[in-house]
Amino acid sequence: MLKITEEKDLKAIVEAAVEHHGAQADAFIPILLEINHEYGYIPGDALRLARKLMHDLPGNFPEGAASKEMVHVSEGQLYGLASFYHMLHTEKTGRHVVQFCESAPCHIQGGRELWKGIQQSLNLKPGETDPDRRFTLKTVSCLGVCGVGPVMLVDDDLYGNLTAEQLADIFARYE
Amino acid sequence: MKFTRSMVLVSTDPESMRRGAAGVYTRFQQELAAFGLSAEVSLSQFTDGGREDALPLVIVYPEASAYGPITTEDVKRIVEEHLYKGRVVEELLAPVKELSGRIGWLKARKGSMPMEKRVVLRRAGRIDPENIEDYIAEDGYHALAKALEGTRMEVIEELEESGLQGRGGAGFPTGRKWRFVSMTKNPKKYVVCNADESEPGTFKDRVVLEGDPHSILEAMTIAAFAVGADEGYIYVRGEYQLAQRRLEKAILQAHEYGLLGKDILGSGLNFDIHVHSGAGAYVCGEETALLESIEGKRGEPRARPPYPTTHGLWGKPTLVNNVETLANVAPILLNGSEWYRGLGTPSSPGTKTYTILGNVNFRGLIEVPMGITLREVINIYGQGLQPGSTFKLAQTGGSSGSIIPASLQDTPMDFESFRKAGVSLGSGALLICDERTCVVDLAMTLMKFFRFESCGKCTPCRVGTDRALTILTKISRGQAQLSDLDTLELLATELEIASNCGLGQTASVPIRDTLKYFRAEVEAHIRLGVCPSGVCDMAAEVETV
Numbered sequence: 001m002l003k004i005t006e007e008k009d010l011k012a013i014v015e016a017a018v019e020h021h022g023a024q025a026d027a028f029i030p031i032l033l034e035i036n037h038e039y040g041y042i043p044g045d046a047l048r049l050a051r052k053l054m055h056d057l058p059g060n061f062p063e064g065a066a067s068k069e070m071v072h073v074s075e076g077q078l079y080g081l082a083s084f085y086h087m088l089h090t091e092k093t094g095r096h097v098v099q100f101c102e103s104a105p106c107h108i109q110g111g112r113e114l115w116k117g118i119q120q121s122l123n124l125k126p127g128e129t130d131p132d133r134r135f136t137l138k139t140v141s142c143l144g145v146c147g148v149g150p151v152m153l154v155d156d157d158l159y160g161n162l163t164a165e166q167l168a169d170i171f172a173r174y175e
Numbered sequence: 176m177k178f179t180r181s182m183v184l185v186s187t188d189p190e191s192m193r194r195g196a197a198g199v200y201t202r203f204q205q206e207l208a209a210f211g212l213s214a215e216v217s218l219s220q221f222t223d224g225g226r227e228d229a230l231p232l233v234i235v236y237p238e239a240s241a242y243g244p245i246t247t248e249d250v251k252r253i254v255e256e257h258l259y260k261g262r263v264v265e266e267l268l269a270p271v272k273e274l275s276g277r278i279g280w281l282k283a284r285k286g287s288m289p290m291e292k293r294v295v296l297r298r299a300g301r302i303d304p305e306n307i308e309d310y311i312a313e314d315g316y317h318a319l320a321k322a323l324e325g326t327r328m329e330v331i332e333e334l335e336e337s338g339l340q341g342r343g344g345a346g347f348p349t350g351r352k353w354r355f356v357s358m359t360k361n362p363k364k365y366v367v368c369n370a371d372e373s374e375p376g377t378f379k380d381r382v383v384l385e386g387d388p389h390s391i392l393e394a395m396t397i398a399a400f401a402v403g404a405d406e407g408y409i410y411v412r413g414e415y416q417l418a419q420r421r422l423e424k425a426i427l428q429a430h431e432y433g434l435l436g437k438d439i440l441g442s443g444l445n446f447d448i449h450v451h452s453g454a455g456a457y458v459c460g461e462e463t464a465l466l467e468s469i470e471g472k473r474g475e476p477r478a479r480p481p482y483p484t485t486h487g488l489w490g491k492p493t494l495v496n497n498v499e500t501l502a503n504v505a506p507i508l509l510n511g512s513e514w515y516r517g518l519g520t521p522s523s524p525g526t527k528t529y530t531i532l533g534n535v536n537f538r539g540l541i542e543v544p545m546g547i548t549l550r551e552v553i554n555i556y557g558q559g560l561q562p563g564s565t566f567k568l569a570q571t572g573g574s575s576g577s578i579i580p581a582s583l584q585d586t587p588m589d590f591e592s593f594r595k596a597g598v599s600l601g602s603g604a605l606l607i608c609d610e611r612t613c614v615v616d617l618a619m620t621l622m623k624f625f626r627f628e629s630c631g632k633c634t635p636c637r638v639g640t641d642r643a644l645t646i647l648t649k650i651s652r653g654q655a656q657l658s659d660l661d662t663l664e665l666l667a668t669e670l671e672i673a674s675n676c677g678l679g680q681t682a683s684v685p686i687r688d689t690l691k692y693f694r695a696e697v698e699a700h701i702r703l704g705v706c707p708s709g710v711c712d713m714a715a716e717v718e719t720v
Contacts, residue, residue: 025472143414144378
């Protein structure tokens with residue numbers, strides 16, 4: 001996730017995503033996931049382009065699809081998806097996204113104290129990005145690695161059994 | 176916590192006391208001292224055994240031998256034979272009895288330690304999950320072959336007789352669900368595996384998906400045969416990238432071996448499976464929201480009925496099963512329903528996976544027969560609480576669970592006993608909390624989760640979780656009034672009866688359980704402005720959460 005995004009060609013990313021997944025209804029979310037993964041977030045242009053490409057591709061719907069409107073997917077519908085799912089971002093994020101698990105197991109296993117440490121260390125509140133766009137801080141629901149809680153995800157790297165002392169070292173690895 | 180070799184529990188509820196439990200307890204102290212065992216055997220009291228016929232009751236761990244009724248004269252024999260020489264005193268054991276009130280009594284329990292029994296996890300970690308031949312060598316796809324030789328009804332009947340209940344949290348009889356879908360006449364049906372495991376503290380499904388992906392493919396293919404489906408989806412949560420890759424690889428291999436696709440094993444069965452990634456929405460674990468999500472929509476739960484068994488994916492009859500449920504299917508068909516009924520309790524056969532988390536010495540995943548008690552989980556598998564701490568409560572994970580106070584730790588964990596005790600097993604996450612945990616802080620954390628994950632479709636849930644969180648936050652800052660607790664109770668009722676799906680309905684549970692079991696602690700925050708556990712920061716401003 002979130003390799004430097006600017007120089008990547010949004011058009012190429014969207015085209016590849018639509019080509020990978022097709023235009024049927026069950027491809028909408030996979031397409032958005034791929035765009036998000038490659039580009040870091042899903043700008044409005046990507047939604048418009050994806051919609052256009054999908055319309056040009058004849059949809060091969062699972063037999064008996066609910067209704068024909070599904071073929072005519074709207075930008076609004078795609079935006080609705082992008083804004084609903086937590087793994088899809090509609091706003092530009094920093095170069096690195098720090099996600100901290102806020103769920104009860106991590107909370108009980110030391111996460112309560114750690115969460116304060118992370119906010120101080122980055123000088124960010126949840127949802128914020130720092131001015132030079134290095135980090136975006138977010139909270140996330142359980143990541144399913146509670147055995148080593150508390151856990152934090154930086155981009156795709158997972159850190160478990162985390163203590164506040166380790167934070168400075170870890171963040172220094174991300175430019 | 177001091178490590179002890181054995182643990183002796185004496186029931187001291189009023190009825191036991193009337194029958195002389197106090198004398199039994201004192202005699203145990205004396206005899207343990209006389210045999211020099213005081214340092215290695217702990218002695219404690221418990222109540223609510225639910226066995227009026229066998230009081231006073233004495234339970235000895237780790238063997239989980241239940242003796243009763245016990246008189247002072249019996250104590251020396253138990254100490255000498257059982258604790259000193261290590262032999263269970265068969266004649267003094269309480270008669271085996273079915274579930275009665277709080278404690279389930281099993282044949283398997285009679286003097287034997289509840290051992291870990293792996294059915295669902297039997298291959299995870301032992302085979303190469305990316306190699307289908309490893310799977311086949313370990314009985315893989317044998318159940319499918321066996322099923323295809325028989326009839327659809329035989330499969331469904333075997334499953335019904337096994338008593339398998341859905342392991343996603345609700346505990347619906349699996350065989351019955353399969354029958355419902357098989358009875359529908361629609362030529363197009365789907366089988367969907369719910370692998371959107373997102374209950375906080377739960378990762379059992381991930382271990383199965385990553386360690387034994389073919390077991391899910393096999394079970395889904397058997398299901399397709401039994402209900403008459405030809406297409407399947409595995410909805411894996413977006414965060415489980417490794418599981419997705421392994422499933423995709425497994426599907427390719429199964430195709431190569433003729434175990435998926437057209438005319439499977441020459442039986443005429445056609446079935447194909449797609450892996451569908453979630454995108455980060457807890458509510459998609461609710462089955463109708465999951466179906467919406469596959470259809471490329473926002474994961475908002477549908478109104479039910481109609482149920483997915485008749486109107487599911489794209490309006491077609493759809494069988495939706497949890498990963499752990501499916502992982503039980505092949506072993507049941509191979510070994511028979513009778514074998515399966517031999518595990519667990521009569522009302523909840525089989526095994527259950529639990530994730531043990533929190534302030535214990537060992538954290539991780541276990542699989543044990545249904546009906547093990549929380550005390551056993553903590554002391555045997557969790558290896559006790561961390562040094563210097565005592566058990567306060569357990570939270571059974573995510574939305575479908577409850578807060579269980581220490582007084583209920585001897586309730587056997589199966590669907591029926593938990594229902595009687597008014598608690599929920601949930602997905603099997605056991606978050607063990609010691610006295611350093613503040614119940615208000617915990618409830619606040621849980622409510623934050625619900626508010627964050629509420630999909631916003633229905634008002635009771637969208638607004639209710641937000642208001643409840645505001646009030647809980649006020650309590651934790653010492654700025655609430657007692658009347659706020661009435662509002663909380665009201666909110667809990669509204670959440671429970673008016674929410675559209677399980678998320679909102681069970682968001683009421685942490686509120687109810689907190690007020691039911693820990694009201695004094697909550698009131699201390701309000702009346703005295705102190706957090707008895709010293710967790711809540713009373714000086715902090717109420718931030719806009």
